[in-house]
Amino acid sequence: MHTFITSAEIFVDMQPLVRSVLDGYNICIFAYGQTGSGKTFTMSGPKILTEEGLGVNYRALNDLFDIQAQRRDTFCYEISVQMMEIYNEQVRDLLHSGPNKKLEIRNSSQNGIAVPDANRVPVASTSDVVDLMNLGQKNRAVCSTAMNDRSSRSHSCVTVHVQGQDLTSGTVLRGCMHLVDLAGSERVDKSEVVGDRLKEAQHINKSLAALGDVIASLAQKSAHVPYRNSKLTQLLQDSLGGQAKTLMFVHIAPEPDAIGESISTLKFAERVATVELGAAKTNKEGGEVKELKEQIACLRAALASKDGENESIRSTHSSPDILKDIRISHASPESGHPGEEAGCLEVRSNGTPTRQTKPNFELSDMLVESDPSLWLDGCNGDNTRLRSINSLPELGPDATHDLALYQRSSLDQQWSRAGSIATEDSDEGEFETTCSSEQDSVRPASAPEASVTANGGASVAKKAQPKSVKSTDIRGTNPAKRTSPLPKKANGTAHIPIKNGKQSTLGGVDGKKTPNGKVNTKK
Numbered sequence: 001m002h003t004f005i006t007s008a009e010i011f012v013d014m015q016p017l018v019r020s021v022l023d024g025y026n027i028c029i030f031a032y033g034q035t036g037s038g039k040t041f042t043m044s045g046p047k048i049l050t051e052e053g054l055g056v057n058y059r060a061l062n063d064l065f066d067i068q069a070q071r072r073d074t075f076c077y078e079i080s081v082q083m084m085e086i087y088n089e090q091v092r093d094l095l096h097s098g099p100n101k102k103l104e105i106r107n108s109s110q111n112g113i114a115v116p117d118a119n120r121v122p123v124a125s126t127s128d129v130v131d132l133m134n135l136g137q138k139n140r141a142v143c144s145t146a147m148n149d150r151s152s153r154s155h156s157c158v159t160v161h162v163q164g165q166d167l168t169s170g171t172v173l174r175g176c177m178h179l180v181d182l183a184g185s186e187r188v189d190k191s192e193v194v195g196d197r198l199k200e201a202q203h204i205n206k207s208l209a210a211l212g213d214v215i216a217s218l219a220q221k222s223a224h225v226p227y228r229n230s231k232l233t234q235l236l237q238d239s240l241g242g243q244a245k246t247l248m249f250v251h252i253a254p255e256p257d258a259i260g261e262s263i264s265t266l267k268f269a270e271r272v273a274t275v276e277l278g279a280a281k282t283n284k285e286g287g288e289v290k291e292l293k294e295q296i297a298c299l300r301a302a303l304a305s306k307d308g309e310n311e312s313i314r315s316t317h318s319s320p321d322i323l324k325d326i327r328i329s330h331a332s333p334e335s336g337h338p339g340e341e342a343g344c345l346e347v348r349s350n351g352t353p354t355r356q357t358k359p360n361f362e363l364s365d366m367l368v369e370s371d372p373s374l375w376l377d378g379c380n381g382d383n384t385r386l387r388s389i390n391s392l393p394e395l396g397p398d399a400t401h402d403l404a405l406y407q408r409s410s411l412d413q414q415w416s417r418a419g420s421i422a423t424e425d426s427d428e429g430e431f432e433t434t435c436s437s438e439q440d441s442v443r444p445a446s447a448p449e450a451s452v453t454a455n456g457g458a459s460v461a462k463k464a465q466p467k468s469v470k471s472t473d474i475r476g477t478n479p480a481k482r483t484s485p486l487p488k489k490a491n492g493t494a495h496i497p498i499k500n501g502k503q504s505t506l507g508g509v510d511g512k513k514t515p516n517g518k519v520n521t522k523k
Ligand SMILES: Nc1ncnc2c1ncn2[C@@H]1O[C@H](COP(=O)(O)OP(=O)(O)OP(=O)(O)O)[C@@H](O)[C@H]1O
Pocket: 033, 034, 035, 036, 037, 038, 039, 040, 041, 042, 046, 047, 148, 150, 151, 152, 153, 182, 183, 184, 185, 251, 408, 412, 413, 414, 415
C-alpha cells in the first residue's frame, strides 16, 4: 500500500523543524540521492513553477514570513538569505551578479561554520524570495545528461539567517537554516558524460564519498571525523555533527535498472539514521548577557580612556616643550630631606597642574562583582563554548527519533510517504568547543542522537526537536506506552520509535522491518 502526497504535505511534516529557526535554532534540511531521482524537485519544485509545485525552499521561507507577521507585536525579526553552490570543489556565490569568485568557508566561535563573503540579501516578502531563488537557480551549474535533462552539476545551499528580538525582554535570538540540494551521485557509464561533465561528475562523486566517510565516522563515534576532505562536509560540519536540527530527504529512482544505486542510497540512509547529533540548542542572548556586554563595553571604554591619559602623561614627560613646565621643587635648605627633593616632581600640562583622574569603577572590582555563574548559565551564546565538549548532555529519556519515508511512483512521479522517524532533543544543549577550519573535529563522546527521513523515490530526516515546538513527528520514547511500535497513519506514514534517541533499525514502508533490517519500499 502506498499513498501519494504532494509537496505541500511533505512540507507539513517538516514545518515544526523549519519554524524552530525563529526560536533561535540552527536547522539543516538536505536532499540526497542519485542523479535524476527528484532532489531539485523536492527542494525547489519543477522547472516551471506552479503554486502547488513550489518546493520546500519556498514553502519554508513563506512560512517564516507568516510567523513573522503573526509575532509582529512580540518579536522583531530580520531575515536574510545567502545562496551558494559547491562546484568542482569551489564555493561560489549564486547571488553574485559579477564574475564568480572563490569563497572561503570559515569556522568562527561566534558564527560557527559560515561563508561570510557570500552576498547576504535581506528579504521581507515572498516575492523577494522568489526573485532571489530565480537568480540563484539561473546562476547554478546545471546541464543535460543522459540521466537528467536538468542535472545539477553542483551542490547548492540556500542559507536563511534569522535574527529576532523579543520586544519585551530584549532577548536576541539568532537562527540559521541551510537548505541543501546535493548534486546526484552518478555512474558515469550511465550518464554518458565526457570532458567537463565527466570532471564535474568525478567531483560530485568524490564529495559524496567524503560525506559517506563523515557519516560512517559519526555513526561509529570515531574520534576523528574527516570533515576536511571536501567542501561539502566542511560546510555541513555543524549540521552533521553539531547541535543543529538536521533532516535529510533521501531519493531513489524507482526504475528497475536503478536498483544498485537505490540499495546503496538506502544503506547510506540507514547509516545516517544511526548518527547521533548533539542536543539542539538555541542561540539566545538574554537580558543579562546584554547587560554584561554593555558593562564590558563600558570597561573597555574606561580602559581606553585610561590608556589615553597614561599616553598623554608619557608624552608630557618626553615633550621638550613641556619640560619647561616641569618644576623640580628643590628642597629648601630647611627641609633637610634630600630624598624628598628627588621625588618631588610636579607635572603640568598647558601650564595647569594635571591630576590623574580615577575612573568611576575599577575593572578588577567590576569583574569580582560580576557573578561568574552568569557567564555560563545566563548566556547560551559563545560563553558556553568555554565548556568542555565532554560535558555535552545525553538526550533525556524522552528523546525520540522520527524517520519520514517518502516514496515516488515510477509512473506518475508522485510522492508517497512511507514512514517517519524524528528526534526530540533537549533544549539545553551546549556548544562543542570550536576549532579552526583547518582542523577536523573530534567528536564528543556523549553527543546525543540524530534522526533521519527517507523517501521511496525516498527521503531521510534527521532532526533534534525542541521540547517547546509541537511536532506531529514527536513520539514518546517508552515503547511500552505505545499501542503499536510502528503506528501507521491513514496515509501510510509509519513512525519508528527510538528509545533514548537511538534508532535500532530502519523500518519498512509498512512499518515492518525486513529480515536484513532494510527498508521495504513497498508500493
Ligand atoms: N515527485 C515528482 N513528481 C513529478 N516529477 C518529478 C518528481 N520528482 C522528480 N521529477 C522530475 O524528474 C526529473 C529529475 O528530477 P530532478 O532534477 O529533481 O532530479 P535530481 O535528483 O535533482 O537530479 P540531479 O542530481 O541530476 O540534479 C525532473 O524532470 C523532475 O521534474
